Amino acid sequence: MAQPTISILCTDLAYEWPDGTPVLQDFHLAVGPGRTGLIGLNGAGKSTLLRLIAGDLTPTSGTVRIGGEIGYLPQDLTLDAGQRVDEALGIRAAREALHAIESGDTDERHFTAVGDDWDVEERARATLDRLGLTRLELDRTTAELSGGEAVLLHLAALLLRRPDVLLLDEPTNNLDLAARARLYEAVAGWHGVLLVVSHDRELLQHVDQIADLRDGAVTWYGGNFADYERTLAAEQETAERLLRNAESDVRRQQRDLAEARIRLDRSASYGKKRAVTRNDPKIIAGKFKRQAQETAGRIRGMHTERLNEAKDRLTAAEEAVRDDAEIRVDLPHTAVPAGRTVLALDRVRLAHGARADVELRGPERIALVGRNGSGKSTLLRTIAGELTPVEGEITTPVTVRYLPQRLDLLDDGLTVAGNVKRFAPAASDNAVRARLARFLFRGGRADQPAGTLSGGERFRATLAALLLADPPPQLLLLDEPTNNLDLASVRQLTQALAGYRGALIVASHDLPFLRGLGITRWLEMDGELLPVDPR
Template sequence: MLSIQELSYLHPNKDVLFQHLNCTINTSAKVALIGNNGSGKSTLLKIISGELLPSSGTLKVENLPYYVPQIFGQFNHLTIAQSLKIENKLNALSQILNGDISEENYAILNDDWTIEERCKEALEYWQLFDLDLSQKLSSLSGGQKTKVFLAGILIHQPSFFILDEPSNHMDSTGRKLLYTFIEKSKSTIIVVSHDRKLLNLIDTTYELSPSGISIYGGNYDFYKSQKEIEKNALNSSIQNTEKALRKAKEKERETRERKEKVDARGKKKQIKSGVPKVMMNKMKNDAENSSSKLSGVHQDKIGGISKDLHALRSNVSSIDKMKFGFNKSTLHKGKLIFNAININIKYNKKYLWKEDLTIEINSGERIAIKGNNGTGKTTLIKLILGSLSPENGTFKRAENKSVYIDQDYSLIDSSLTVYEQVQKHNSSALLEHEVKVRLNRFLFPKEEWDKPCSALSGGERMRLMLCCLTVNTTSPDIIILDEPTNNLDIQNIEILTAAILEYQGTLLVVSHDDYFLEKINIERTIELK
């Protein structure tokens, strides 16, 4: 069991990342930890795994968890066996089998006679058939590195393990293995992921936010339904508070006008009755003081309601604040954009695809391009963009305005500031204040306009890229997205999803994220083998 009480963490510069966290995770529970980028999810995982110490509070855990991190660069200099902390056992077993039966070797092995068999079975489960345990981790792809650390769970068999974005670099086959593995596991599990299909396999959702940890007793879809209820309640509160503010202002105006009329009638009456000037001045001052006091009461009430309204509006999600407003593509719906009959291409004198491809793409279609790593998805994109030609077959490509967006959003020029980047794409000649309105709309306030693009997170680069697309004279005819959700948190994936749903042109998406593909209304799939 894991128990967290009043846990806080401060960065070395004294900035608070999170504070006063409280939660409990029972033995064999499966928990999804979600939250926006920068909320401290990875830091909290490191504290739970013992890699970091909290600034304050207490953490109690029966067994330190096995930790599969999101980033593996720190292990690149190690061999697979070293990174999995099994090298000493394997060496001890080898020496014992070769006749060295020293007490030291027996102590290191600790009766773990099946270590070699478990290593072989674990690597085979994750389809890592050709790896040598003495191989450097730096020689592996991102997906292979993740699978190596996941294999460590089967080798060490921990009662508690933590996964930080485990499906990030996985192809479809790897993801299916991961989903099955998590479903069948009897261990205590904490998962941080933006993979909604994975999150739906987890029975409890913990949301980390500035206000602490909120617990939702269900999977991601249940969490979303509860958040929708909260959103509707918030919108209702905002509407009621706006109505109360209007009424308070109207009441203040009516009271002021009524007081002015009463004072005016009183003054006329005093003049007619010949009240002395000194007395009239006193009565005038008394009336002014009374009006001032009355006005103050109303202003206090209006100020209080305005403050409440501001607090409520600050809780509105970023997605609901954003407006995309894409212009329409110049191509009419249904126009033939790309037509390829029996095409193929060679690499190292060998054809890339087992069977020649025959593909047709029409304007307005929404298509997913799928296939395991190495099946030629990027090559097909280059053919569609016109930067590559096939070596056989017939091939036609209509003139169009295309935008290719990779997972690092490389269209963003890191040498520019945020404001300069948007102005670079301002082909519609928007005025300076209009450009700044667009930046605010995409959650870039004034203090971030001079921020260098090199300092932007993945989610910020995505939002800036969307902003750039909306200031163009016309939207692109084709948008091609290559693993667009890999470096985004859930909030930014939902922002991207909302933008794509509003886009009316042709959409091609390379992604292993089936949940994302479903949400953006993909109509058909091109499967490469």
């Protein structure tokens, strides 16, 4: 039987940052044909791994081998504003040669530049149209493209090249719902080798297998993300049962060792009394004493060995149970009575021209959707008071808190506890720490400077500062909160918001996340704010 083709092979791979911080050590990876979703916690090294495979980074040691041409869509994509669309697509030289030939110039260089790609313009136009970039002319520059359009244009260039291996790093981060749908179709229709890093659960439904990067190694799961979740849930259920058994075994072995010591101490005491009573000669008393000590040593050793083995099993069981702890908070002071007006937008016109006329009552949960550039962030910033409407009136009779995409609310020079204290100055240190523990900042973690936090930790700290603020927010505004969050952090955010009892407006393109929040009303920003059916 023929061996399966390996298209990406990492052997003994190691990489560390210039300051010596290790990212990967003795890492191995073999990826064959098909679509693979690479997941893992923030900081696990997923993007670094893709950059090593793409050749953007040089490994400290080890090797990376690629079977064929590689195409790479980075997470922090930038385009030259003066570049033409056809140049970004990599077809400018072929187009110019084709036009020259059509004009009667038969120079051999033009035929070499075109090669066999006589339909390059038609293929380019079809690819752009397929990705929703129908208005993009090949001769225009990329200066006016939005972030999402830039991602799609770069993807179009890769699709035109048809590389043997395609790497995508968080490709949906800047895409609106319509653009995401087109990218999902492109991924579903990809027949080569695809390795995609993503926290987008809907995108991960289109892969053939999941590679879970954790603690410097990859664990493989067949099927899409839903299959992965089912398998992982079963694994964790088994691991937690084994953990409970191991904890019980350790307690039993500790009890057996303690009881054995008590028996041995009693036996030794009895032996001494008997030797004195019988007045045994010293040589005989010494012999009995040595025998008793040897027996006691064997018994202690046996029980100690059993206890150590039980502890080893407990350690192994603990390692098998994932430490993606859950946030469990109850925020009764954020509650809003049903029917109470929380927000009123009366014939409001925003700075970019969009209009909004809506009222929000009680603990409603609003999903704010719409294409990129439609004004969702502008609306949230206007409600939060950061921007002034061109006309109309905004009424917010409750405390409003706003979480922007930038996550720049924290003071990097303060600790996590110190940042929360900024938003709740009247709270005691003990109260702040007790509340932070529910956001997984326990003990010394609450004393970490904000500037040293990972992406997921920073988000949790920001969320804690907002939700624990004094006065508590009864209207919470979130702008694309799941961007750049790993799957565990998205789950923790959903859990935290389950304990929030106020009104909520969330601008997001992440449909699985929005559906998990229990949204009560969907509004689309498209020139004006209108109800929409997300189905």
